[in-house]
Amino acid sequence: MQPAKVALSLILREYFLIGITGFGGGLQGRFYHLAVSKHGWLNEEEFADINATASLAPGGNASNVGLEIARRLRGLAGLVTAYLCLVVPGSLVMIGLGTTYEYYQDEPAVRGALQGLQCAATALILYSATKLNLSQWTFADYLLAFGACLAIFFLKAPLWTVLPGGALLSLALRRWGGRP
Amino acid sequence: MRPELQMFLDIFMAGALSFGGLAAVLSSLQNSLVSQHHLLSNEDFSRTYSLAVGAPGPNAIFLSLLGYRLAGAPGACLAGLAWALPTTFLLHQIGRTGSTQAPAWMKATRKALVPIVAGMLTAGAMSTATSFALPAAQWGLSLSGLLWLVLRPRWNPIWMVAACALIGAIWIR
Incomplete structure (x- = not known):
């Protein structure tokens, strides 16, 4: 089941878009939309198989689904492209946020907002446990x-x-x- | 051992065993990076992870900031690579075999791991909670956030994240 060859530039564009807009979970739905509904790269059955493969490997389940889709489309080159598109934009935002935080960390509202974010992080982790x-x-x-x-x-x-x-x-x- | 190398090894090991995602090995990473090798403080660790929920992409991006704090831009790349190498290599190998051809023991083991992963995720949540300034109030806020996610699974979680940050900015002093 080798699907039609998909251009790397298209993978780059689509994954970059998800990389800069995919906040806190919900990534899996985005990948389903991308590969099944929007482009028809895969059918339902193939997507279910990708889901099963993704859960067998270590790493985040949702991002693994996206990476495995890219791997099936374009092999190792697709996988690496997809990985970089998902991780690099967010990493740059992270470093920007971290530097900004260090600059304003004496501001009580900024410290408080970060304490609030810690609660959100705790809630998101507990939520992923409820899905098991x-x-x-x-x-x-x-x-x-x-x-x-x-x-x-x-x-x-x-x-x-x-x-x-x-x-x-x-x-x-x-x-x-x-x-x- | 040089701190950068130690960080690389700790993250690489966690990545190779990260069934259930980064959150599942978060507490173990904290154990090795903070308690065992003293590369950063508990507060720094959980703060860095919390910032990641405010940034787009998979939560593994928190490692980039962690590496950046430790050793600048090369540190960020090194930390990212330490996570990317084992996870994508194993995904690539398993993907090439295909899930239907995967050996039975692998599927049985993955199934048996579910309760262990759940326990590890709970430990991860307790890790992010270790540096709460107001533990009782903030656990309350966390559980309310959880309730929101459970009751409204179709809403984008970013709204819950934004609400928590706003509540924190106004009330947590």
Whole structure:
């Protein structure tokens, strides 16, 4: 299923647009619109497959969907182009914001706004946790989640022990509980 | 070890294990960059991450500012590269195989990781909350923001972000 060749310049333009306007989540919907509705690069089935692939790889799920679309269209060149378009504009904005903040950090309103942003960041992270199919969870899953949080946040255990260890424990519990 | 190299290694490791995205490894990154290697303070770390929700693009862009603070423009590039290399390499490899051809153990493991990722995300949220100036009030604001996102999933989250920043600018002193 090799789709028609899409020009790199078109990928550049479309991803740059998403890179400068894609704020705080909601990126996945943008990529669906781009690839399925707007350009017809992919059909529903291919998009679902891309979604599954994106979740198997590390990195942000939404941006992985976008990157995998670009990779299917133009291989490694498409992937790298898409990555740069998504990350470079935001990084420049970030550095600008950071420098501006340092300049005005004695202003109480600016400090307060940043404290407000910290609340927004906390809310956004918790929101992504609510999207993990909580309805299908067993008691053991909640225990595992609690254990992982405890190990990382309170015990400061390194990631390379918590992640594989947690995965093995979870796999064992699933097998023991007779779940696929 | 030079601080830039240490930062590169810490971010690279987190990137390679970032199932569930950057937010899932946020607390681990804080552990290695702040507690273990003392490259920056807790406040700096969570402030930098919070600024990223006010900028466009994936939240991995927060690493650029983190690197910039540590070592200027080369630091920003290095931090970005440390995240980009493992994540895009693995995505490229898995994408070439295709999800239908991916081995069964990989899919089973990814499924089994879901509760672990949820726990890691909760730890990430607690990390951004470590430098709250008014913990009780700000946890209240965070949970209200969460409720907003859950009840209005179709609205652009940027409005919730803007509302939090505005409330903070007026009331959090």
